[in-house]
Amino acid sequence: DTEVTQTPKHLVMGMTNKKSLKCEQHMGHRAMYWYKQKAKKPPELMFVYSYEKLSINESVPSRFSPECPNSSLLNLHLHALQPEDSALYLCASSQPGQGVGEQYFGPGTRLTVT
Amino acid sequence: AQSVSQHNHHVILSEAASLELGCNYSYGGTVNLFWYVQYPGQHLQLLLKYFSGDPLVKGIKGFEAEFIKSKFSFNLRKPSVQWSDTAEYFCAVSRIYNQGGKLIFGQGTELSVKP
Numbered sequence: 001d002t003e004v005t006q007t008p009k010h011l012v013m014g015m016t017n018k019k020s021l022k023c024e025q026h027m028g029h030r031a032m033y034w035y036k037q038k039a040k041k042p043p044e045l046m047f048v049y050s051y052e053k054l055s056i057n058e059s060v061p062s063r064f065s066p067e068c069p070n071s072s073l074l075n076l077h078l079h080a081l082q083p084e085d086s087a088l089y090l091c092a093s094s095q096p097g098q099g100v101g102e103q104y105f106g107p108g109t110r111l112t113v114t
Numbered sequence: 115a116q117s118v119s120q121h122n123h124h125v126i127l128s129e130a131a132s133l134e135l136g137c138n139y140s141y142g143g144t145v146n147l148f149w150y151v152q153y154p155g156q157h158l159q160l161l162l163k164y165f166s167g168d169p170l171v172k173g174i175k176g177f178e179a180e181f182i183k184s185k186f187s188f189n190l191r192k193p194s195v196q197w198s199d200t201a202e203y204f205c206a207v208s209r210i211y212n213q214g215g216k217l218i219f220g221q222g223t224e225l226s227v228k229p
Contacts, residue, residue, distance in 0.1 A: 004157075031214065042204050042219035043158065055214030090158065098165070100215030101146045101208030105158040 004106035012112045023074040023091030032074040035090040081113045116141040118220035135190040137205030147188040152202040197229045
């Protein structure tokens with residue numbers, strides 16, 4: 001199974017809402033990533049988990065809170081977002097170390113903040 | 115700071131034309147290089163990769179890339195494009211740290227192939 005799944009596919013939320021994005025992979029990968037992507041732009045790295053521990057936080061605002069419950073799951077908790085946070089949120093996984101460059105991406109969650 | 119530069123923002127070609135997309139990186143150490151592709155409405159997926167060895171690497175769908183260390187370049191090529199190659203193409207470099215690693219993407223090149 002070489003698939004990364006993400007739910008939901010679309011999410012509309014108000015600025016006072018709390019919601020969560022979910023990501024799952026069954027490839028035995030031990031590194032997982034959250035990215036934010038705007039239209040016609042490259043993915044911007046937000047967080048990296050390596051062996052279920054947060055290893056990289058790219059100075060992301062605290063209204064985004066990642067969680068890695070186990071090696072297959074990755075969540076992104078959202079609270080008090082701003083309209084400029086509207087984007088496609090991508091999850092990816094890979095093996096750590098030399099495998100970092102070979103990432104498998106999910107289809108993304110299209111987030112709209114109203 | 116390490117960066118990846120893609121020369122062309124938008125390339126428009128007719129079917130059967132040859133393709134070359136430029137990519138340069140700025141990093142003096144050992145690098146692993148990648149091209150990713152994002153077809154309209156689809157997942158970002160790996161097109162090809164270079165770690166070491168033969169500087170000419172072949173990927174899926176007839177794509178190839180050449181690593182030229184002296185020029186810090188990793189250009190993507192295809193002899194004859196098809197309409198189905200219409201997509202966004204991203205060059206990327208991986209950085210590995212003790213505590214993890216990440217990909218650094220270029221700004222992307224949008225390829226439009228006219229039938």
